[in-house]
Amino acid sequence: MKSFITYDSQSDFSIHNIPFGVAILQDDSVVCVTRVGDTVIDLAYLYEKGYFDQFELEENLFEAFGLNEFISLGKEITVPFREYLQQLFLEDSELSKDEETQTEAFHFIDTVFMQLPVHIPNYTDFYSSIEHATNVGKMFRDPENALLPNWRHIPVGYHGRASSIVVSGTPIHRPSGQSKPKDSDVPVFGPSQRLDFELEVAFITNAYTELGETISTADAEDNIFGLVLFNDWSARDIQQWEYVPLGPFLAKNFGSSISPWIVTLEALAPFRTAGPKQEPEVFPYLQFEGNKNIDLKLQTTLKPESGVENVICNSNFKYMYWNMSQQLAHHTINGCNIEVGDMYASGTISGHTEDSFGSMLELTWGGTKPLTLSDGTERKFINDNDTVIMRGWCENGEIRVGFGEVEGKILPAKA
Amino acid sequence: MKSFITYDSQSDFSIHNIPFGVAILQDDSVVCVTRVGDTVIDLAYLYEKGYFDQFELEENLFEAFGLNEFISLGKEITVPFREYLQQLFLEDSELSKDEETQTEAFHFIDTVFMQLPVHIPNYTDFYSSIEHATNVGKMFRDPENALLPNWRHIPVGYHGRASSIVVSGTPIHRPSGQSKPKDSDVPVFGPSQRLDFELEVAFITNAYTELGETISTADAEDNIFGLVLFNDWSARDIQQWEYVPLGPFLAKNFGSSISPWIVTLEALAPFRTAGPKQEPEVFPYLQFEGNKNIDLKLQTTLKPESGVENVICNSNFKYMYWNMSQQLAHHTINGCNIEVGDMYASGTISGHTEDSFGSMLELTWGGTKPLTLSDGTERKFINDNDTVIMRGWCENGEIRVGFGEVEGKILPAKA
Incomplete structure (x- = not known):
């Protein structure tokens, strides 16, 4: 296929893409x-x-x-x-x-x-990378039993805040909030000291279902229009203090950034691949046929205010343990209804190797192993005026289909 | 004030109300x-x-x-x-x-x-009754340290699903899902066996704020149009298995029911009262002046299919430890933006006495003390074809302002 519109061979937006x-x-x-x-x-x-x-x-x-x-x-x-x-x-x-x-x-x-490509009525965030869930479990719970008992049975997810999802390029103020330092008996209040990104991919639904209706894994992809890159900004210190027992709240809802182009499932079809083997066997409503993962290369860079981009993570959407069809089937198995424009994010996508971890939390192992940037400065988490850029693309030697980027700069906390 | 429209002296919708x-x-x-x-x-x-x-x-x-x-x-x-x-x-x-x-x-x-009185762009559920949080902590955690360490510092909340909020009278199918029985090593799948209601009150916001903007406790009520009754249907067995570490998800998002009439803050002004004393002192952004609680009587009844209404709970919105102004100030302290029509529910409202508990979980103490209904049947949780009705009203000897009711019938699980 040759377009009369000329473009570079490395463009994410080849004639094979046609995003919206x-x-x-x-x-x-x-x-x-x-x-x-x-x-x-x-x-x-x-x-x-x-x-x-x-x-x-x-x-x-x-x-x-x-x-x-x-x-x-x-x-x-x-x-x-x-x-x-x-x-x-x-x-x-x-x-x-x-x-x-x-x-x-x-x-x-x-x-x-x-602009934002859709009005987003509802937003759910999953937790579907086994490497990410294992890393978090090792750091915060038991290194020997890092995965929680439910993790291999349930595509764990939670509801996020739709109102604070913004398009790439929108700066985000560092959130203030409560946290409890390890050496303190009481919480403190102030700007987050452990501001992080999370490298994610989100899918967008194209249908309304009735309350009580379910969507099978076989039908799920008919209800998925396409995907965007998703940066689930996270304040780890706020999260640590607030999240038991009802989950992350102010640690997340100060902003999430998405890439502006929805790449359709059809454009991604040539890059389908099998996901990890699921052990133990999942319940029938989570079983599926065919290649449900996508070989989508993901990269995160960090750019200090007066510096260049430093590649800090290379991951891949194909690592996902739970696929999108399973996520949607699980979300609706209780009759929860979906709406047109809903956004369903994957959760942080990490791989096996240390350079594939999809958050600063994992890359610096909770701040214990700071990254050194090309300008000689160190990062445990994200500094004020740092910009985080995520890119995603598929390539198979013949064609290239990509997402462009989602970029966001962290501004100092307001007052 | 005397209206030319005649009504019963016990009507919730007196000339002093004027709901929308x-x-x-x-x-x-x-x-x-x-x-x-x-x-x-x-x-x-x-x-x-x-x-x-x-x-x-x-x-x-x-x-x-x-x-x-x-x-x-x-x-x-x-x-x-x-x-x-x-x-x-x-x-x-x-x-x-x-x-x-x-x-x-x-x-x-x-x-x-x-119909639903507003389009609801975002829905948050708080956990602001100290009696409820204490009861849950006693049952599921440590009876001696029932409240979690963050509870008296943070108006704990989480994001819920806006799409599945329905108006009073809409029947709800019993959700199916995964749970793990105590005597089993592996989870099971099927209709929830521990279906519950939660007696709540929700407020609705009337403004858009920018991302990064905060709302002080002093300004919070300017942003609150009014209140509705809220039944946060909950599947306890699904919740127990899924909620660690990211909070309730399928246990809640199969449906929430609200009363159709928004009663304004102005109609409720004559019923203002002081809330419980907060110990320890809260952070400055959570401090407030004036009477922020409301003496709003709440009642829940349970009606079996071929039976009469049984009053199973008498509670009061005035018991709330965290008030609405604190909830909204907390929700926005990190810069999270609000939208017109957002719904912010209180969390289950329980009082000190056993007959004031706002859920079956508490009323039957986890199913260990079943309720006996007037028809002689017992309930640990909600049966198929049971109807739960919640009512709320303010009365001061001179005037009465009420909400009417929120009613919902539980239908059998689909297939």
């Missing part, structure tokens, strides 16, 4: 867009020019602050729609000869502001 | 409403007839599926608006003489279907 996002254009209009290379394509404009007439959409769903209406059409529409877009961007297509439309609908990426 | 809700009328229109006695008043119709012209609203906000737009106007508008409504319903008012409008705008309560 929402952008503010230079004329301040907010529209749904796709992207090839560094070219952002205004879908609302293409709609107006009649390029989508064959889909008989009732209105211009792309003149919207979120992709929710579009993705709610379901895969019956959105899969052929994406394939049609792909054809439209090939050499010798109708669009390739329509210079007037190209002039109006095509925008260089640096001239637009990417 | 959303109803489907007999012509299938969905409108925002208020209520006096058993008369539901269509605010959208009153708007059309010019009764609200003085407020210079930009459009008919009452033709809506939720009160979100109305409450987002803030107390500067909504407080005088409610007072104006109250005047409108008094004897000799303009409306009292406008029989045509009364005919069109007034509906008998049994002829309308009450």
Whole structure:
């Protein structure tokens, strides 16, 4: 497949990708867009020019602050729609000869502001990397019995705060809160001293279900539109003091950052792979067939204010013990209903090796082994004015499909 | 104050109340409403007839599926608006003489279907009754050290699932899920055997804040529009197996039920009272002035399918250790943003005496002391086809302001 839109061979946004996002254009209009290379394509404009007439959409769903209406059409529409877009961007297509439309609908990426791609009604965070759960268990509980008894039976998850999910590039203030230092009998109050990132991937659902309805592992992926990169910022000291017995709360809900482009499951299909073997056997409602993991390379870098990016982690989404179909089947087995635009994050994705750990907590082993950056400074956790950048891409020697990045800078605590 | 709309002296919806809700009328229109006695008043119709012209609203906000737009106007508008409504319903008012409008705008309560009063973007559940937290700690942890170390320092809370909050009258299917019986080495799967209610009260916010912004205890109530009764259905066996380390998840998100009428903070003002003394002293951001608790009587009844209501609990919202202002100040101290329509529930409200405990878990002490109902049957937890009804009202010898009820029937597990 060769597109008439030129791009670098290392671009995440090859003709094989065709992701979806929402952008503010230079004329301040907010529209749904796709992207090839560094070219952002205004879908609302293409709609107006009649390029989508064959889909008989009732209105211009792309003149919207979120992709929710579009993705709610379901895969019956959105899969052929994406394939049609792909054809439209090939050499010798109708669009390739329509210079007037190209002039109006095509925008260089640096001239637009990417927004949250969907309105997010509900957000759940899982805890599905066995390496991450084991590392945390070793540090905070029993090194000999690091995994809790339920972990291999349940894709453990908890509800997060949807309101504080922001798009890549949004700075986050260091949270203040209570924590209890080890050498103190009483808690203290102040800016978090152990601010961390968590390298995650999140999926977005495209359907509404009724309360009481379940989704099987076989049907789960029909309800998943696509994925984004997810940085689940975490304040470890606040978390440690607050999380027993009801889970993380203020340690997490001060902000989570996502990448702006939703990469569809269909674009990721060539990169499917088997997940880790699950022992003991899981309950029938969690059993599944086929390759449910994705060979999606993940990287995290840390950039000090006046420095360069330091690669601090190389991980892979394929390490996930529990896959997305199992997560969604578990989430709904009690009849919990899902909504269009819901976000379901994986939990921190760590691998076996020390350089694949997906959080500072693990990389510095609770702050006991600081990282040394290229500028000679050390990090136990994230400093003020540090920027954390996560990238994700799939590559198989023939094609490349990537997510771009999710970037976030930590500003000092407010007062 | 005497209304031209007649009502029983024991009505929760006296002229002193003037609550807000959303109803489907007999012509299938969905409108925002208020209520006096058993008369539901269509605010959208009153708007059309010019009764609200003085407020210079930009459009008919009452033709809506939720009160979100109305409450987002803030107390500067909504407080005088409610007072104006109250005047409108008094004897000799303009409306009292406008029989045509009364005919069109007034509906008998049994002829309308009450809906969720707001769209709920985010839902948080606190754990703010010291009696409840102590009871749970005694049962599941150490009877001598029932309260966890953080409890008197932090209004402990966690995020719940907004999508599965339903209005009173909506039946709920018993959830299925994993649990681990005490005598088993491995978990089992099936319908919950320990289905419970939790008697709670929830407040609803009327504002959007920016990420990074905090709300002080002094300002908190400006951001609280009003309250509803809240039944936080809970599956204790599922909860016990899943909740360590990230908190309750499938044990809660199969459904929560709320009463349809939002009673405003202003209607509850005459019933303010002091809360329990807080020891040790709390951090400055949690300190407050004035009477922040409310003398709101709460009752729970259990009705078997072919039986009568059995009163199983009499509690009071005034028992709360942490008040709403502290909850909201805590929730935002890290910069977490709030949204219009967010729901913040209190956690189970228990008193000191055994008949004031707000859950079956406490009332039957983990199932060890079953309740005997009037039909001679016993209950450790909630059976299929049982209906749980919660009521709440304030009374001071002169006036009565109440919430009506939140009712929910448990249907058998699906398949």
